Amino acid sequence: MYSLNVPVPGEVARLAEQLRPSLFQFDSVRDQHTLVVKRFGNRDDYDRLEMQVRTTLVGSPAFEARISEIDCFENPARGDGPVVYLTVESPGLHELHRELIAEFDRIEDIEGDDYVPHVTLARGGNPDVAQQLTEHDIDPITWNVTRLQLWDATYEEPTATISLPA
Numbered sequence: 744m745y746s747l748n749v750p751v752p753g754e755v756a757r758l759a760e761q762l763r764p765s766l767f768q769f770d771s772v773r774d775q776h777t778l779v780v781k782r783f784g785n786r787d788d789y790d791r792l793e794m795q796v797r798t799t800l801v802g803s804p805a806f807e808a809r810i811s812e813i814d815c816f817e818n819p820a821r822g823d824g825p826v827v828y829l830t831v832e833s834p835g836l837h838e839l840h841r842e843l844i845a846e847f848d849r850i851e852d853i854e855g856d857d858y859v860p861h862v863t864l865a866r867g868g869n870p871d872v873a874q875q876l877t878e879h880d881i882d883p884i885t886w887n888v889t890r891l892q893l894w895d896a897t898y899e900e901p902t903a904t905i906s907l908p909a
Contacts (some may be wrong), residue, residue, distance in 0.1 A: 744785055744896040747796060747843065749778040749836070751862055752886045755810060755829065759864055762813075765876060770823060770867025775899060778808070778831055778862050780891065781843040782850050793893060793903050799846045800891070800909040806835020809885040810862065815873040820852035823866055825873035829881075831860035835888070 759776050766772045786792045809832045816826040840858050849855045892901035 745783040745789070745792060745902070746894045746896065747780045747783070748892050748894045748901075749780060749808065749888050750890065750892055750901075751776050751778055752884070754884045754886070755862060758810070758829070758881060758884065759862070762864060762876075762879075765879070766827065766865040768868050768872050769827065769865035772865045773863050776862050776864075777892070777894065778836075778860060779894075780836065780840055781847065782854065783847060784850070789902065795846070796843075796893060797905060797909070799843060800905055800907075803839060803842070803907055803909045804835070805887055805889045805907040806833060806839070807885060808833040808836055808860075808888050809883055811881070811883045813864075813877050813879055813881060814861070815870075815877055816859075817870055817873070819866070820857070825868065825870050826866045827864045827873050827876050828861035829864065831862065833860060833888075836860050 756776055763772065783792060810829045811832060812830050814828060814830050816824055818824050819826045844855055889907050891905045891907065893903040895902045
């Protein structure tokens with residue numbers, strides 16, 4: 744599966760690492776942290792996908808993103824719940840997502856109006872523990888998004904980097 748992601752800055756990775764001891768009761772804890780802008784599903788034609796994404800992004804500006812709290816999906820649309828995550832506020836990210844779903848198929852229940860920008864920390868486990876984590880205060884982190892990455896989930900690595908403004 745491929746997606747277009749925002750690489751998170753070091754401050755976000757450090758925050759996730761600081762929270763790691765609080766996540767030991769979850770079934771899985773993320774080691775790598777990214778912010779998904781758009782999922783593309785399984786594609787056999789990667790080169791064509793990359794060109795379509797680059798073409799769609801022409802003229803897209805850099806934008807600001809902000810992490811301000813911990814939240815959870817008690818019953819996520821996909822996979823085991825609960826999912827504990829860092830919330831991401833960004834009008835620019837929402838605008839970019841809208842542009843991408845206008846060009847590429849929207850994935851039901853997680854994109855379009857259902858899109859919730861977030862950085863996943865952990866999933867599966869006790870809902871009460873997840874709820875307790877949402878009460879934990881964090882210092883907000885704000886950054887300028889100046890690059891995006893096409894991400895290959897099969898190999899858990901970026902396949903291309905696109906600078907913004909594109």
